[in-house]
Amino acid sequence: MSIELDDIVVTVPDGDQTRTLLDHASLVIGRGEVVALSGPSGSGKSTLLAVAALLLRADRGTVRIDGVDAHAANDRDRTLLRQQHIGVVYQNANLFPSLTARQQVELVAHVRGELDHHARERAADLLRTVGLDSRLDARPAELSGGERQRVNIARALMGRPSVIVADEPTASLDASRGEQIMKLLVDRARESGVATLVVTHLPEQVAATRHVTIEHGGLVERDWSDAA
Numbered sequence: 001m002s003i004e005l006d007d008i009v010v011t012v013p014d015g016d017q018t019r020t021l022l023d024h025a026s027l028v029i030g031r032g033e034v035v036a037l038s039g040p041s042g043s044g045k046s047t048l049l050a051v052a053a054l055l056l057r058a059d060r061g062t063v064r065i066d067g068v069d070a071h072a073a074n075d076r077d078r079t080l081l082r083q084q085h086i087g088v089v090y091q092n093a094n095l096f097p098s099l100t101a102r103q104q105v106e107l108v109a110h111v112r113g114e115l116d117h118h119a120r121e122r123a124a125d126l127l128r129t130v131g132l133d134s135r136l137d138a139r140p141a142e143l144s145g146g147e148r149q150r151v152n153i154a155r156a157l158m159g160r161p162s163v164i165v166a167d168e169p170t171a172s173l174d175a176s177r178g179e180q181i182m183k184l185l186v187d188r189a190r191e192s193g194v195a196t197l198v199v200t201h202l203p204e205q206v207a208a209t210r211h212v213t214i215e216h217g218g219l220v221e222r223d224w225s226d227a228a
């Protein structure tokens, strides 16, 4: 369970010109590691996440998921790789208003044609591991922001991903709830081995295994004294 971003280059249109947003950015996230990614607004964090999630093809560079080269793959194989290996946690939970927490998570198995008794049990178990034991039958409107994010994380885990990418999952939460969500991602990563990349801000990133920032399009590894 790993993701390797190797020498990623992404250019974006900028008026009549193009601008190099990611400039030979490289990052390896191993089994069970949680990397917190931060950087100024517009520095390319969401773009890097989109490349890692195989939603955006870089102009240059390689993405390897569990050692499989996704850059060289055709669109169909990339979609399969994404569906089978990557869980995405969005900033806003993007839950279906009419479905209960349990149904939101079960939907992952349903879409794959795998919704049976075991999948139902697993969905409920995942919701319990994210601390929603008593909220299985609640709909999004009945859940707090933090609880909705927990459903979101359970849903991402339901697909048994090798890699989770999360774009500011704590942005709408206060500092202590944000920290809880980060700790949850760290615990789940340790337990299931999933390699996790999460865009976040202080102070929640202190819970992560490593801290990386984007500077001038490249990735710079930080140590904890930088984050303090």
Ligand SMILES: Nc1ncnc2c1ncn2[C@@H]1O[C@H](COP(=O)(O)OP(=O)(O)OP(=O)(O)O)[C@@H](O)[C@H]1O
Pocket: 012, 013, 014, 021, 039, 040, 041, 042, 043, 044, 045, 046, 047, 048
């Ligand atoms: N397809 C595109 N076309 C033109 N410009 C783009 C495109 N994609 C991204 N950009 C620009 O690239 C820059 C980086 O965008 P990105 O969303 O990756 O940054 P970010 O670090 O996530 O920012 P924020 O913290 O504000 O969310 C922005 O200036 C954005 O306008």
